[in-house]
Amino acid sequence: MKRTLGRQKSHLKWKRKLFAIFLLGFCFATLVLLETQYSRIKMFALSSSSFVQKPKIAFMFIARNRLPLVMVWDAFFQGDKENRFSIFVHSRPGFLLNKATTRSVYFLNRQVNDSIQVDWGEASMIQAERILLQNALMDPFNERFVFLSDSCIPLYNFSYTYDYIMSTSTSFVDSFADTKEGRYNPKMDPVIPVHNWRKGSQWAVLTRKHAEIVVKDDTVFPMFQWHCKRRSLPEFWRDHPLPVDASKEHNCIPDEHYVQTLLAHEGLEGEITRRSLTHSSWDLSSSKVRERRGWHPVTYKLADATPMLIQSIKDIDNIYYETEYRREWCTSKGKPSPCFLFARKFTRPAAHRLLNMSALGASFQ
Numbered sequence: 406m407k408r409t410l411g412r413q414k415s416h417l418k419w420k421r422k423l424f425a426i427f428l429l430g431f432c433f434a435t436l437v438l439l440e441t442q443y444s445r446i447k448m449f450a451l452s453s454s455s456f457v458q459k460p461k462i463a464f465m466f467i468a469r470n471r472l473p474l475v476m477v478w479d480a481f482f483q484g485d486k487e488n489r490f491s492i493f494v495h496s497r498p499g500f501l502l503n504k505a506t507t508r509s510v511y512f513l514n515r516q517v518n519d520s521i522q523v524d525w526g527e528a529s530m531i532q533a534e535r536i537l538l539q540n541a542l543m544d545p546f547n548e549r550f551v552f553l554s555d556s557c558i559p560l561y562n563f564s565y566t567y568d569y570i571m572s573t574s575t576s577f578v579d580s581f582a583d584t585k586e587g588r589y590n591p592k593m594d595p596v597i598p599v600h601n602w603r604k605g606s607q608w609a610v611l612t613r614k615h616a617e618i619v620v621k622d623d624t625v626f627p628m629f630q631w632h633c634k635r636r637s638l639p640e641f642w643r644d645h646p647l648p649v650d651a652s653k654e655h656n657c658i659p660d661e662h663y664v665q666t667l668l669a670h671e672g673l674e675g676e677i678t679r680r681s682l683t684h685s686s687w688d689l690s691s692s693k694v695r696e697r698r699g700w701h702p703v704t705y706k707l708a709d710a711t712p713m714l715i716q717s718i719k720d721i722d723n724i725y726y727e728t729e730y731r732r733e734w735c736t737s738k739g740k741p742s743p744c745f746l747f748a749r750k751f752t753r754p755a756a757h758r759l760l761n762m763s764a765l766g767a768s769f770q
Contacts, residue, residue: 459489460548462570463541466494467523467533468555471506473753477558477760479509484563493541495520495533526635530660531626534607538616550611556704556750557608557683560719560765566746570682572738576615579605579681580665580674581726588657590632597628603665608683608747611664618671625667633657680733684718684745702750710755712764719743 466472472494482490492515494502502516517540523529534552541547549570559566570577583589583604591599611619636656668674685702705714721744724733735744751759759765 458546459487460571461489461491461544461546462549462551462567463491463493463544463547464551464553465534465537465541466492466553466555467530467537468494468496470496470500471502472512472555474555474558474751474756475507475509475512477756477765479511480760481559481563481566481765482509482511485567489567490563491541491544491547493517493537495523495537498522526658528626528630528633528659530607531629531663534660534664535620535622535626538611538620542613542616542620548613550613550616551682552608552610553683553747554608554749556752557747558749558751558756558759558765559747560684560715560743561746569737569742569746570610573678574612574676576612576668576677577610577680577682578615578665578668578677579609580668580677580679581605581729581731583662584728588633588655588662590655590657592632593628597625597666597670601666601669602662603669604662605665605679606681606683606685607660607664608681608685608749609664610682612676615668615673615676618673619664619667622667625663625670629659629663633659633662680724680735680744682744682746684721684748685750704750704752705755706752707754707758710751710758710762710764712759712762715748715759715764718745718748721745 464478472478482492492511494512494516496502496516498520500506500516500520502512502514504513507513517536519536519540521529521532521536523533537552538550541550551570561569580603583602588604589599589602593602632655634655635658668677687702722735722741724735724744725731726733733744735742
């Protein structure tokens with residue numbers, strides 16, 4: 406009886422030891438698991454906190470239909486690895502950027518869906534710009550807004566372009582006093598007094614503040630719709646009343662005045678760098694028709710597309726504004742720099758030749 410009782414006690418003691426060992430092992434395993442999970446959570450938190458979305462540049466294209474230079478821009482955007490850009494395209498109403506109309510994944514479905522029919526030299530052009538800005542402003546990370554044409558090419562790689570634009574808190578708006586061409590219509594006064602009338606290139610780069618001002622504007626824009634119209638060309642006189650004296654018509658091209666005049670009207674010229682980042686070459690003698698002279702920039706074709714041409718544009722470091730007797734020396738980060746990041750107008754063969762020759766920002770790599 407005593408022997409049986411001793412065996413039971415020994416067996417019970419052994420069970421207790423086994424349970425204690427099991428419990429100790431379980432606690433140790435739990436501790437290791439918790440430590441592992443904690444390390445993972447900590448690493449995830451650190452990685453999450455280290456990823457901060459950098460400010461983005463909205464590249465906004467005004468096109469007729471598809472973008473003929475899309476593969477040049479595709480190569481350019483491949484240079485960004487940090488999600489620092491967004492794309493918006495204004496084409497004719499109903500046009501879609503899908504696999505049938507673009508070869509670049511960056512441009513798939515990037516058309517704005519509220520586009521309008523745009524006529525050159527009409528207020529519809531600045532309305533298209535406002536639509537692009539309205540869409541681009543929906544992304545809170547977009548801090549700069551670049552207007553580009555469908556014949557425009559980038560001159561440098563993405564990183565250089567991004568750093569150049571983001572290095573200053575100002576907009577880049579080509580703006581100067583318009584004292585020669587008689588485009589100002591006195592009917593705009595007093596809403597737009599003549600001392601606020603400005604001229605310049607439509608290819609601007611705007612800060613978010615200035616982009617919001619353009620979208621919200623309900624004062625200057627109506628004046629342009631009513632009183633800023635281009636001079637009628639002779640071929641259209643059969644469809645419209647013949648002007649008594651065509652030379653006295655106000656030849657007002659809305660997109661060459663609107664943003665500049667609006668910012669002057671708002672007293673914000675101190676917040677802009679008064680030059681464009683897009684190069685255009687104007688040949689005033691290229692047309693035999695007097696009414697057409699100076700209306701369009703030179704178009705670079707295949708034979709013109711050489712590394713020397715691109716280098717000559719990159720070498721420009723100042724711009725002279727004759728009406729203001731002002732020379733604008735170009736700087737970036739407080740140092741002398743090239744004036745232009747983009748250039749137009751290039752045909753598709755010309756742009757592709759430059760890309761194949763690695764003449765554009767070392768193929769943007």
